[in-house]
Amino acid sequence: MKVLMLGGTRFLGKNIVEAAIARGHEVTLFNRGNNRDLFPHLEQLIGDRDGGLDALNNRSWDAVIDTSGYVPRIVNQSLQALKDRTQHYTFISTIDVYDESVPGEISESHPVHTLKDESIEDVQKAYGPMKARCEQLVREQMEDKALIVRCGLIAGPGDHTDRLTYWPRRIARGGEVLAPGNLNAPIQFIDVRDVSEWIVRKVEERHAGLYTATGPGEPITVGGFIEACARALESDARLTWVSDSFLKEQEVGSWIEMPLWIPEEAKLHALMSVNVSRAKEAGLTYRPLETTIKDTLIWDRSRPEGTEPKAGLAEEKEKKLLALWNSRLSEGSGE
Numbered sequence: 534m535k536v537l538m539l540g541g542t543r544f545l546g547k548n549i550v551e552a553a554i555a556r557g558h559e560v561t562l563f564n565r566g567n568n569r570d571l572f573p574h575l576e577q578l579i580g581d582r583d584g585g586l587d588a589l590n591n592r593s594w595d596a597v598i599d600t601s602g603y604v605p606r607i608v609n610q611s612l613q614a615l616k617d618r619t620q621h622y623t624f625i626s627t628i629d630v631y632d633e634s635v636p637g638e639i640s641e642s643h644p645v646h647t648l649k650d651e652s653i654e655d656v657q658k659a660y661g662p663m664k665a666r667c668e669q670l671v672r673e674q675m676e677d678k679a680l681i682v683r684c685g686l687i688a689g690p691g692d693h694t695d696r697l698t699y700w701p702r703r704i705a706r707g708g709e710v711l712a713p714g715n716l717n718a719p720i721q722f723i724d725v726r727d728v729s730e731w732i733v734r735k736v737e738e739r740h741a742g743l744y745t746a747t748g749p750g751e752p753i754t755v756g757g758f759i760e761a762c763a764r765a766l767e768s769d770a771r772l773t774w775v776s777d778s779f780l781k782e783q784e785v786g787s788w789i790e791m792p793l794w795i796p797e798e799a800k801l802h803a804l805m806s807v808n809v810s811r812a813k814e815a816g817l818t819y820r821p822l823e824t825t826i827k828d829t830l831i832w833d834r835s836r837p838e839g840t841e842p843k844a845g846l847a848e849e850k851e852k853k854l855l856a857l858w859n860s861r862l863s864e865g866s867g868e
Contacts, residue, residue: 534558534559534595534596534736534737535558535559535561535593535594535595535596536553536558536559536560536561536594536595536596536597536598536736537560537561537563537589537592537594537596537597537598537615537619538550538553538560538561538562538563538597538598538600539563539564539582539597539598539599539600539601539602539611540562540563540564540599540600540601541560541562541563541564541572541598541600542562542564542567542568542571542572543568543600544687544691544692544693544694544725545600545625545684545687545725545728545729546598546600546601547571547691548691548725548726548729549598549600549729549732549733550562550572550575551729552726552729552730552732552733553733553736554575556733556737558733560572560575560576561575561576561577561578561594562575562576562577562578563577563578563579563580563588563589564577564579564580564601565579565580565581566579582601582602582607582608582610582611583604583607583610584610586610586611586614589614589615589618592618593618593619594615594618594619595619595620595621596619596620596621596622596623596736596739597615597619597621597622597623598623598625598732598736599611599622599623599624599625599671600625602624602625602667603656603660603663603664603667604654604656604663604667605648605651605663605666605667605670606651606654608624608667608670608671609670612670612671612674612675613674616674616675619678620678620739621678621680621736621739621741622671622675622678622679622680623679623680623681623682623732623735623736624667624668624671624679624680624681624682625682625684625732626664626665626667626668626681626682626683626684627660627661627664627683627684627685628683628684628685628745628747628804628807629646629660629661629664629804630645630646630661630662630664630665630668630683631643631644631645631646631661631683631803631804631807632644632645632646633800633801633803633804634800638806638807638808639745639803639804639806639807639808640745640807640808640810640811641683641743641744641745641811645661645665645668646661646662646665647662647665648662648663648665648666649662651666668681668743677741678739678741679741680732680735680736680740680741680742680744681742681743681744682728682732682735682744682746683743683744683745683746684723684728684746684747685721685722685723685745685746685747685748685804685807686721686722686723686747687722687723687724687725687728688722688723688724688725688825688829689724689725689726689825689828689829689832690725690726690828690829690831690832691725691832692725692829693843694843694844695792695842695843695844695845696788696789696792696793696844697722697792697793697829698829698833698842698844698845699792699842699844699845699846700758700759700762700792700793701762701765701766701826701827701829701830701833702830702833702842702845703770703845703846704759704762704763704766704768704770705762705766705768705830706770707768707769707770708769708770708771709770709771709773709855710759710770710771710772710773710851711773711775711846711851711854711855711858712755712756712759712772712773712774712775713755713774713775713780713785713791713793713794714755714774714775714776714777714780714794714795714796714797715755715777715797716754716755716756716759716774717754717755717756718754718755718793718795718797718802718805719752719753719754719755719802719805719806720753720754720755720757720758720793720805721747721748721749721753721804721805721806721807721809722747722748722749723746723747723748723749723819724748724819724820724824724825726820727748727817727818727819727820728746728817731746731812731816731817731818732746734816735815735816740815742815744811744812744815744817745807745808745809745811745812746809746812746817747807747809748809748817748819749819749822749825750818750819752806753822755793755794756774758793758822759772759793760772761822761823761826762826764823765822765823765826765827766826766827766830773855773858773859775854775858777794777796777797779854779858780794780796781796783854783857785846785854787799788844789843789844790844790845790846791846792844792845
């Protein structure tokens, strides 16, 4: 199968390329050429999705996989250029398209955000609505040739966001660990290799439709995941669970500075317990959680010395917060 990757040199895209190569497919990359050394043996077409698509002219592919579409106007350009040159189009979307303010279990039929002003192209400002509009364009133009995958939090080796990487690293260091908020809060994430391999299999089958793809295979809580890290890594880490109110009082940032922490009042909790039964029925499988944890730590330790993490509580700040929390407990205040 001849596959065109729009992107393909970063975390998810890179793993999809590797999965496609492992299954014997001929992969062509289209991107701006910033990481040409990554797959030197592959054909690489250099261009820009925003007005620089000439390298795609007079070519055709069995399948296109779009891992780098964020702005509807730019995604539409790619669709116009490729809709008659491929038999299948996969668009990688996100669970952030779901309108978490609408009550009820979130599955593929749940309402999504609407992009009310299509002149907005600020991904940070309107990520979910922009992705939802991109999905709509793909469905309109590719119809029954479109596979749309709404990914949740993606983890595993190569996760430069450090959102989950922080926890294997921190637990492996041992000692007293500040653990955030409600240990019973649900958490969902998927190993990048699991979702990548599944996407390639669906592309091979010319599978169309809409799927939410996250994990792990069985429901897990924040506490369950952090404790799983301790077991998998045989760490002597001692978890000290602090309250939401304490973290907010101390102005600790949720999600990035304190990975996995979402304050109780935040509506985002709904996006940590989405229904993935449809993807499972379509063959999505999961490797053991301890494998993801161990492999993530191995990769993290292989990074260049001095690599600055993009998420996680600084060591000195953690020590200060633990000291303050423990002093309050000893005084009987608890907060």
